[in-house]
Amino acid sequence: ETKVSAVKAPQQADPMEASIEVSTQEMIRRAQKLQIETVFDRAVTMKPCAIGMQGICCKNCAMGPCRLPLPKGGVQGDDTRKGLCGATPNTIAARNWIRMIAGGAAAHSDHGRGVALTFLSVARKETKDYTIKDPAKLISIAPYFGVATTVEVDGKKLDRDIDEIALGVAEAAVAEWGKTDGFLSYLKRAPQPLQDKWEKQGVKPRNIDREIVEIMHRTHMGVDQDYKNLLKQGARASIADGWGGSMIGTDLQDVMFGTPAPLQAEANLGVMKADHVNIIVHGHEPLLSEMIVAAAQSQEMIDLAKQNGAKGIQLSGICCTANELLQRHGIPPAGTFLQQELAIITGACDAMVVDVQCIFQNLANVAKCFHTKLITTHPIARMEQENVIHIEFDEHYAMQDAMRIVKMAVENFQNRGAEVMIPQHKTTQIAGFGVESIQYHLGGSFRGSYYTLNDNIINGRIRGIAGVVGCNNARTKHNEEHITIIKELIKNDVIVLTTGCSAIAAGIHGLLTPGAAAVHCGPGLAEVCETVGIPPVLHLGSCVDNSRILLAATEVVKAGGLGNDICDLPAAGSAPEWMSEKAISIGQYFVSSGVYTVFGYSLPLEGAPVVKDYLYKTMEDMYGGMWDCEADPVKHAHKMIAHIDKKRKALGIDK
Ligand code: XCC
Structure with a gap:
């Protein structure tokens, strides 16, 4: 008789066991008092799958999922474990491993692609909302893409027009995702001995998309069944992330939004202000959040906030969007990945604006308990819950979209309930x-x-x-x-x-x-x-x-x-x-x-x-x-x- 795993009664996390951070502990307590469940409670209610944790569950075809747990006391003698097709634990663990790499490299690199495409519209002068803020950075990266930064006129070397350089870099950068010849342009930034190692191991990425797609192919049922060969492709795709999608993303963000320089700011949930409109941006791509900064700082929106009874607009961030805005504008992070639900549980979050990656679907359930408007903005990241508002962000109308979002947050200030509780902890x-x-x-x-x-x-x-x-x-x-x-x-x-x-x-x-x-x-x-x-x-x-x-x-x-x-x-x-x-x-x-x-x-x-x-x-x-x-x-x-x-x-x- 098989026992279907019983649905366990929800348990509550012990705040002191859940975090070392005081405002997090305070907000977990508040959530529990208000009977709002958070990730911390779910983590004590549901335990992870032991076989998945060991990396040896294969669900790449419908003959499985095949589960190959280690025998008690470890493998003695020959390891005879195999799935229905004969896949060994090595094949299964290596396939699972590199599929994680594919997921991660895809996320970083698709972010990078969005940045590169936006930069292409800047270079083509199709948008006015984004510009080149750091021409020196643009000039410093141009040679890696084979784009000349000088021209010869009458035997003299002159600086080339920055718009021409921009167009050259933008087109070459976008091509990194799908070019048919050669290897990634940025590989040559690495120390020569490292480039030699990549050459010797056969892991120089050809283009960004191809290495990710190839992982999905190789890990399909019945393809690559040599863990060494699988892991080699994992290495190649990861290099396409670090020295490709991510690096191009960082560089072109610096070109468009400015290369960061040290600045002072605050951090933690205590940066939210009870008498201000609180807008929290959460996710990863600064394309949107840069515009939200500009919109939130506009006189029009500040005046509107005052008309709505607030003293001003406090913008803060969660996850990597927070880091992007922090490093370039000194906008404070309200919290880490695990504090996202807690920011809404303060009761003072008038809008949480999200794009891609690391966004809990449960945010929608938490937002429902408050007046908070939860706004998704990216066509590839929507939520099924009906209280979520989708305002799709288009880089060609970036400022317009951002103003619409900020306006919605500002007008929502009046709808706040009485129960505002912002933990009074923040640091410099x-x-x-x-x-x-x-x-x-x-x-x-x-x-x-x-x-x-x-x-x-x-x-x-x-x-x-x-x-x-x-x-x-x-x-x-x-x-x-x-x-x-x-x-x-x-x-x-x-x-x-x-x-x-x-x-x-x-x-x-x-x-x-x-x-x-x-x-x-x-x-x-x-x-x-x-x-x-x-x-x-x-x-x-x-x-x-x-x-x-x-x-x-x-x-x-x-x-x-x-x-x-x-x-x-x-x-x-x-x-x-x-x-x-x-x-x-x-x-x-x-x-x-x-x-x-x-x-x-x-x-x-x-x-x-x-x-x-x-x-x-x-x-x-x-x-x-x-x-x-x-x-x-x-x-x-x-x-x-x-x-x-x-x-x-x-x-x-x-x-
Ligand atoms: Fe997400 Fe980038 Fe991880 Fe934080 S650190 S939880 S990936 S936000 Ni990148």
Whole structure:
């Protein structure tokens, strides 16, 4: 007799167990009092599937799903597990793994495509709402696309017209998604030895879309059944994300919206204001949110807000949209991925405007309990619930659409109920670092003075560089892993570069200030930070901006003194509370670029030890970087530090 899994009675999360962050705890309590269920409650009510977690459930055809759990005590002798078609645990785990990469690379790269297409309409002068804000950045990337930046007139070299350069770059950039010849243009930005490794391993992406499509083909029933060959395609698609879709996205966003420079802002739910219209933008693409900023700051909308009884308009963000607006405008993040429902539960959110990625469908159910207008804006991301308003955003009428959305929020201010409760917690932070500003603030170059990064790594004041990035995951205690790992790293003189929700968490917990150096850092890192006036944890933007970390690492290599490839650097990567497929794509492109990359929580590989071994060990010989997973945050940080020390030793700078 088979037992259909019983629907369990909903349980409530213990706020203190759910998060280390006070405003989150307060809002979980409030939600429970109002009987509004949140992700934290769902996480205690429903447990994850143990077989899926091990990575060995295959549902790629209708003879399955085939489930191949590890025998108790592990595999003894031959591993005879197989699915109906004969697929081994290796094939299944590798297929599942690279399908996650396809999902993640597709998400980043489709975002990048949207940016590139918008830039093409700027270059063609089809829109007035977007312009070229950073021509210097445009000129700096043009050569990689084979676009000349000078012209010869009468034997003299003259600057080429910026509009011509823009059109050349835009057309070449858009072509990266589907070109038929050659390889991705940006691959040549990588250190030469890394390019050589990619060549040798046969993983140079041909174009962005093709590598993603090929994953879907290879993982279809009955195609690629060699885990090594599958993982190779995973590496190739991930490189197409990191050095392709994401990097082009970041660059063209900088060209259109400005390259970030350090600025001060606030963070956490406490940035919302009871007497203001609160608009929260949530998702990923700055195309829309940039226009919302302009609309919310327009006199027309501010006057309208006042007519509606509000003191003004407070704009804030959630997830990577928050990071995009923070780094370019100082708009404060209201919270991380796991705080999205809580922002509405304040009762003070007049509109939440979402585009793509990381948006809970449950937002619609939460919004229903309040006056909040939940507005979807992207044709590929709509919600079925009838209280959701869809205002499709068209980049040709960007400002018009944004004004309509802001107006709707402003007019909704009057509909607020009595029950407004904004947690009174917020912090100050400095955000908006990039390759350019790291160089600028640390002595103007990467090498050659008392202040520069490479010199401080060589002399040991800075032990190494860590990238700590990625999501929150309701299966772990909100922010605990991020914050414990970052603190442990800076205590040991490792400077941290952060993006995504990890960066928001670092801001909320006060680690993005120069003052954090004296409190949390080892003596060497503290000295450097205090001398140049930077925080020990540098906010580099959103998740597509992990490409900034790749380029920063490349600049460090090129400046010299620390080996000749990214894998030589005393550096490591981490995604402590990862949850999305995008995180796996990011992790894989860091590994494929030579970085030892440790994930927290759990990776879906335990059921296929051979595949796990290949990712954790063999990849180091192939790319110089490899995967690891460690749920314990202190051990996690020390694995990274041990790797950094190993690299320092190899460089002969370990004294
Ligand atoms: Fe989403 Fe980018 Fe993850 Fe945050 S970190 S939960 S992917 S918003 Ni990218």
